[in-house]
Amino acid sequence: MAFTHTSPKKNEGVVATATTPSFFFVLRRVSAWSGLIPFFLFLILFLFIPAVSVFSQALHDADGSFGFSAMREAISGQNLDAFIFSLKFSAGSAFVGVIFGGLLAYAAATATRPHWLRNIVSSFSGVAANMGGLPLAFAFLSLLGRQGLGTKILNAFGWDLYAGDFKLGEVSGLITVYSYFNIPLMVLVTLPAIDGLKTSWREACANLGGSAWTYWRRVGLPILAPSLLGGFLLLFANSFSAYATARQLTDNSKIVPLRISFFLGGDISIGEDAVGYSLAAWMIILMAFSMAAYWLLRRRAERWSNS
């Protein structure tokens, strides 16, 4: 195929061997990067400057000098409770998403009948994975709110949902609601990986005397592991940073994004202001770690899906 000749690796080779490192070569390289100046300028203005300002505010002490007191305060007392609460429901809903999303992807990928099933599942996932925000919160309020229809149905079966400590704004409720976009997102992430599992591996395993259990424990799951783990991190980050849905479900200021907006909106003294920015700064740090790990795991996982 002629197409493969334009792959980036080949081009690089041509450029590197055809030119010697001369003045013109340097000029050429500089002018090549100059085409990205508008894009870089845009990112600096509208992404980096806001992000850096968050950190610069977070790293101010009450007297205006550089210091870590606000950053420390953002992870102590009530703020620490908020972080623990957010970590709990984000990890919980990521876990639920990985299990059920993985199962659903497997079910859709291996089902032979009806033939449109797989398409439906993957198209629906494409829509539902992006369905955060207000409509999702409204939908669950009408299903599992105090007057919700689901609550009534469960009541009819003798299960009073609100007898315990269930609330849409508490851990169990948030896990349920966030599963609505986490499960489909997981389906999108794992479908290619499951397609990468070759039937020949399964047959080889069976020929060597392995059972289905052996296959999954020794072959299938180890190969899927980077995708599953990467999916977990992606879902975790996705849940942790969600604002719109949580905002409609509850006023619970134990949810970190809601807490940040609470600090941003209120008329609070300068000292406490910095705590809000520090919360945002910690959040960026947490997101950076999970997305970096996700990025690495995705590279690892692509090894099997590219062949």
Added chain:
Amino acid sequence: MKQSRSQRALGRLLPTLVLIASAIFFAFPLLAMARFAFQNLQVIDLGWNNLFEKWSISSVTASFSDDFFAEAFTLSLKLAVGTALFTLGLLIPTAVWVHLRLPKARVFVEFLTILPYVIPAIALVAGIVVVKPHARWFLNSDYSLIPFYVVLALPFTYRSIDTGLRAIDLKVLVEASRSLGSTWIATLFRVVIPNLRAAIISSTFLTVAVVLGEYTISDVLLKRTFPSFMAQYRQSDPRGGYALAILALLGTTLLFVAIGVLSKSRSTRPQQVSRSQENEILV
């Protein structure tokens, strides 16, 4: 080692159960919301016996006639158009440049475009609040949201345009056009862009979906966009709020279905490599 028939049936049972349970989990919230929105009954009275009674779209028409609806909706539409144009104007030249002149920067640029995941909307808006006193002339305007919405949509839009560029033999097309005496501008508008039609449309739809659903930034900055209106309107008229949410969902779903159809029609082209699927994945 031969699997017995019952074992195999058991092996199919779990996936089937998962599919059925998922169908229930994903359908019920929407159905419940539809009843809340379109049945002209007290929420407390909704039950099995009146499942088919008093369905009406009066809640929708009532919300449409609210004074602030038109204002909020037109603002969101304007923002969507502005964001889509800004996105295309910024990303097409950048992506084309990366493909033609700087292929080794590809991974780096792709990495930059997923940074909005690292700096989520709520953290971005915290930064905007910090900067605000220094740029009031800009940030006081409602249209100042446009560049930030471009940032939020960046992971989706850049990927879509990048996938479109991978599917065509850009270098050959551009060289042919240039050697036939065309200028760079003419090449861009008459060769590159027509070949990217599907990618441009799907990235535009993605942008529109993002803008019409964005709530975080507009809520914190107290801008009166459509989602903010929806949240506020539900306080006074819950049924109308739910109805608006359903309409918003329908709109977004249509956009995504259109994107799916477009990416499928693209993938039937012979040059398309296995990356077509990737378009749907966010990161």
